[in-house]
Amino acid sequence: MQTLPELISESSPPPDPFEQSVANSTPAFSPLYQQIKGLILNSLRAGEWKPGESIPSEMDLAARFKVSQGTVRKAIDELASENLLLRRQGKGTFVATHAEQQVQFRFLKLVPDSGTRGSEGPAQRDIIECRRSRASADVARALALRTGDTVLQVRRVLSFGGTPIILEDIWLPATPFKGLTAERLANYQGPMYALFETEFNVRMVRAEESIRAIPALELHEQLLKVKVGTPLLSVERIAYTYRDEPMELRRGCYRTDTHHYHNTLG
Amino acid sequence: MQTLPELISESSPPPDPFEQSVANSTPAFSPLYQQIKGLILNSLRAGEWKPGESIPSEMDLAARFKVSQGTVRKAIDELASENLLLRRQGKGTFVATHAEQQVQFRFLKLVPDSGTRGSEGPAQRDIIECRRSRASADVARALALRTGDTVLQVRRVLSFGGTPIILEDIWLPATPFKGLTAERLANYQGPMYALFETEFNVRMVRAEESIRAIPALELHEQLLKVKVGTPLLSVERIAYTYRDEPMELRRGCYRTDTHHYHNTLG
C-alpha cells in the first residue's frame, strides 16, 4: 500500500484526470478506462508480459497509470472478457495462452454426438504434408498478402478414437513462421497455437469461421475414409493476432456422422 | 456474506436459480449483486416489465433493494451482457425484445457470401405446413416433454432474393402455443420470436445449435430446388426461455452454395 504525503499543501489542486486526453473535438469521447485498456494492450503487443505470465497487480498498474484501482479494474475486465487476460482470485492476472489450458482445442467446436470431447482420449494428429508454396489469390486475400507471396502449407488429419474425423489445410505467411517444419509440428505435444506462441511469438486471439456443406472428393475418400460425394462440413477459419492481423487460414473438412459442430447463441 | 432480507420474503422459489452450485462442502458464496440480479430476473420472469418496456432507473432499484447504485449497476451489467436487458444512455434500461430490433433474425447466422444480410431485400417466408402432431421420442426429449405429447409442427421455406435457401421444421409444445395457426404465422410481419413474445408471452433468450452436413432428400429437391444428394447444412436448434426451459426445436436445412454460416470465436 502506498501512502501519499497529501497533507503538506492545503491548496494542492486535484490531479486533472483529463491531462492525457487529446484536444477533444466533437466526435470521439474515450473514457479513461478505455485509454488504460489501450495502454495495457500495447504492453501485451510489445511483449512486456509473455503468455502465461502474470501482469502487475491492479494497485501497481493504478500507480503506474496514475488512476484509481477501479479504473484499472474496468480496463482489465474488458480484456479478460475478450480472453486476452485471465483473472485468478488470490493469485493475480495472467496473459492468456493456448498452452496450459484445460481444453486442448480452444477454437475447435466439433464435439462427439454423445459425451464431451476428450471422452474418446487424446486426438491423434498426422501431418500429411508441410511445404512452402505460393499464395493463390484467395489465400493471399485472406492473409492480407499478395498473390504469389511465399506461404507455408500444412495438411494434417485429426483422428478421435482411431477414426479419422478432420482433414485440415493450413496456410501461414512464411516470414513470421520461418523455420517451421513438419518435424517440429509432429514432435510438438499440445495445441498448435501453443507452439506458435512459444516458438514464433505469434498469439492467436480471435477467429472467424465460415461454414458450408460440401461433397467429399477423392482426397477425402482416401484420408477420411468416406465415399466420394458424402456431405462434409467445410469450415474455413481466419485467425487473428491481437494486432488484428490475419495470421492463419485454415480450411477444415469435418466428418459429421459421429460428431457435430456445436454453437451457442446468446 | 451478506443476505438480503427482502430476498427471502419476496421470492417464493428456492433462491438458487442462477448459480451452478457444485456439491461443495462449504456453502456457496453469492455476492450481493448476484442476488440482485436474481431478483431482477425474477421480475422479468414474472412479467413485471414487458419486452420493450423500460425497467426502473438504477437509483430506483437501488432504493427498492436497499443497496447502492453500483451494486444494481453490476447486476444490470450482467443481464445486459446476456442480452436480457438493453441499456440506452440518457433514456433508461429496457427489456430486450425480438421485435423492434435492427436485425431481423437475431439467431440466424446464415449470411450471403458477399455483402451483408438484408442486401438482398427482405426474406420471403412461405408456410408449407402447420399442424398438430404427437412428439416423437427425440422431439420429446429435446423439448422436455413425453413421447406422444401434443406438439405444433411448422414447416416453412425462407427465400432470399427470390431463391429458396432455408427449409425449417419447427416443433413447439402445444400448451404454451395454444391457438397458433398457419394464418397467424403467415400474416405476421417480423420475426417469429417477436410473435411468440406478443401473442404467447414466450421469450426466447438463448439457443444451442448442432450443425451437420447431410445429403438433400426429395423433400429438399422440391422445396429448395437442389438435386437429391446435394450437401446441405443441417442446423438443429433448441431455444430456451429465461426460465431455461426448452421451448422450441428447430431443424433447418440451409443451402450453402450462395450463403454460409458465419461464426466468431473469441
Add this chain to the structure above:
DNA sequence: CAGTGGTCTAGACCACTGG
C-alpha cells in the same frame, strides 16, 4: 432543464492463494 446511464475516485472490507 431534469433524469437517465456512464465514468471516476477513495476507502473499507471480504474471499482466495500460497508461503
Add this chain to the structure above:
DNA sequence: CAGTGGTCTAGACCACTGC
C-alpha cells in the same frame, strides 16, 4: 500472514436524451 483479485459503498461529475 501478506498479497491478490472481488465486492460494496458514497459521492462527485460527465455524456446523452428529451421536454
